[in-house]
Amino acid sequence: MVNLYAPQAIWGRELRHYRKAAGLTQGQLAQRIHFSESLISGVETGQLPASPEFAQVCDITLDTGGALQRLLDWRHGQQIPSWFGRWRDKEREAIALRSYEPLVFPGLLQTEGYAHVLLRGDEAAVAARLDRQAILTRESPRPPTLRCVIDEAVLYRPIGGPTVMKEQLEHLLAVITPRLSLQVLPHGMHPGLMGGFAIATLDGGSDVLYAETAVRGLTTSDQEDVIVAVERFDAIRSEALPMGMSIDLIQKAVEKWT
Numbered sequence: 001m002v003n004l005y006a007p008q009a010i011w012g013r014e015l016r017h018y019r020k021a022a023g024l025t026q027g028q029l030a031q032r033i034h035f036s037e038s039l040i041s042g043v044e045t046g047q048l049p050a051s052p053e054f055a056q057v058c059d060i061t062l063d064t065g066g067a068l069q070r071l072l073d074w075r076h077g078q079q080i081p082s083w084f085g086r087w088r089d090k091e092r093e094a095i096a097l098r099s100y101e102p103l104v105f106p107g108l109l110q111t112e113g114y115a116h117v118l119l120r121g122d123e124a125a126v127a128a129r130l131d132r133q134a135i136l137t138r139e140s141p142r143p144p145t146l147r148c149v150i151d152e153a154v155l156y157r158p159i160g161g162p163t164v165m166k167e168q169l170e171h172l173l174a175v176i177t178p179r180l181s182l183q184v185l186p187h188g189m190h191p192g193l194m195g196g197f198a199i200a201t202l203d204g205g206s207d208v209l210y211a212e213t214a215v216r217g218l219t220t221s222d223q224e225d226v227i228v229a230v231e232r233f234d235a236i237r238s239e240a241l242p243m244g245m246s247i248d249l250i251q252k253a254v255e256k257w258t
Contacts, residue, residue, distance in 0.1 A: 004046070006046065008046050008049050008050075009045075009046030010046075010071075011043075011046075011050060011068070011071050011072065012043050012044040012045060012046045012050075013044070013046075014067070014068065014071055015040075015043060015044055015050070015058060015068060016044045018058070018062040018064050018067070018068065019040075019044075019058075019062060021062075022061075022062045022063070024062075026040045026041055026044070029058075029061065029062075032061050033054075033057045033058060033061050034057075035054060035057070035089065035093070036093045036202070036203065038093070038140075038141045038203075039054075039089070039092055039093055042092075042140075042141075047138070047140075048092060049131065050068075050072065051085040051088060051089055052069065052072060052085055053085040053086055053089060054085075054089060055068040055069045055071075055072050056069055081216065083216045083217060083218075083219075084216075084217055086219045087198075087200075087208075087210040087217060087219040088132060090200045090202065090208045090210075090219065091108075091132065091135065091198075091200055091210075092135055093200070093202055093203070094135075094144045094200035094201055094202060094208075095142075095144050095145070095201055095202065095203050096144050096145045096146075096147075096200075096201040097144050097145070097146045097147070097198060097199070097200055097201070098146075098147045098148075098198065098199040098201075098233050099146070099147070099148045099149070099196075099197075099198040099199075100148075100149045100150075100192055100196055100197055100198070100232075100233060100236050101148070101149075101150045101151070101154060101196045102150075102151040102153070102154070102192050102193070102195065102196050103151070103153075103154065103157070103196065104118060104154060104157070104159065105150065105154060105168060105172070106148050106150070106198075107129050107132060108132060108133055108135075108136060108146065109133075109148065109171070109172060109175065109182070110129065110168070111164075111167050111168045111171045112126060112130060113160060113163075113164045113167055113168070114159055114160060114164055114165075114167070114168040115129045115130065116160075117159050117160035117164060118159060136175075136180065143179065144200075144201075145179045145180070146179070146180045146181070147181050147183075147237070148180075148181065148182045148183070149182075149183045149184075149185055149192070149233075149236050149237050149240045150182065150183075150184060150185065151184075151185050151187075151192060152184050152185060152186050152187050152249070153187065155169065155184070155249065155250065155253040156253065156256065162257045162258070165253075165257040166254055166257040166258055169250055169253050169254045169257065170254060172250055173247065173250055173251065173254075176243075176247065181243055182243075182246060182250075183237060183240035183241055183242070183243060183246045184240060184241050184245075184246040184249050184250070185236060185239060185240045185241075186239075186240075186241060190236065190239050191232055191235040191236050191239065192232075192236045194232070195211070195212055195213075196211075196212045197209060197210060197211040197212060197229055197232075197233075198210045199226070199229055199230060199233060206221065207221070207226045207230065208220070208221045208226070209221070209222075209225055209226045209229045211225075211229070
C-alpha cells in the first residue's frame with residue numbers, strides 16, 4: 001500500500017494538480033511529453049518515482065515555473081547519473097527487456113550486498129539501484145519479461161568475496177521464472193566481446209537501446225543502432241547455454257563460493 005504522506009506520493013499529487021490545472025488528461029499529457037500514460041498514472045498515485053528528466057519535461061509542458069523539479073529536492077540523496085535517467089524511464093515503460101552483461105550481474109538482478117560492493121558503499125546509489133528492481137514485482141502495469149545473458153566469467157569474478165557471491169548466485173536461481181530467464185555464455189570467442197547493452201521493447205513494439213561505454217551509458221532509439229543491437233543479442237543468445245545447462249552451471253558456481 002502506498003504511504004499517502006511519503007514524499008513520492010506528495011510529488012505525484014502535485015503533478016496531478018498541475019496537469020488538471022492545465023486541462024489535460026493523463027493520455028493527453030502522455031502524448032505531449034512522450035512518456036507513457038501508465039507511467040504518469042504510476043507517478044501520480046505514488047507507486048512510481050519521478051526522474052529529473054520526467055519532472056523537467058512536465059514543468060515545461062505544464063508551465064509550472066520549475067516547481068516540479070524543485071519539489072524533487074528530497075531525492076538529491078538518491079540521484080542517479082543524469083545520463084542514466086532516460087534509460088531508467090524507458091526501463092519502467094518496457095513490456096519486455098533484453099540484457100547482455102559481460103562483466104557483472106545485471107543491475108535488475110543484483111542483491112544489496114553485491115550492489116554495495118560495486119557502488120563502493122554509496123548507500124543512496126544502492127537504494128536507487130534496488131528501487132529499479134520494483135518493476136519486476138509490480139502489480140500494475142504487468143512486469144516486463146526479462147531475458148538476460150551473462151558471460152560465464154561473471155559467475156567467478158570475486159565481487160565482495162565468497163559470502164556476497166554465494167548470496168548473489170542463490171538469488172539468481174530464486175528469481176528465474178518463465179518470464180525471467182537467465183542464460184550463461186561460455187568462455188571463449190563470441191559476439192558479446194564488444195560490451196554490455198540492453199534493449200527495451202515499449203508498448204507498441206518500438207525498441208530503445210542502452211549501451212555501456214567506458215565513461216557513461218548511452219540511450220538511443222536510432223533504428224540503425226537498435227537493429228544492430230537486436231541482431232547481436234540474438235547472436236549472443238544463440239551461443240549461450242540453454243536454461244537447464246545455465247542453471248546447472250550457476251549451481252556449480254554456488255558450490256565454488258561455499
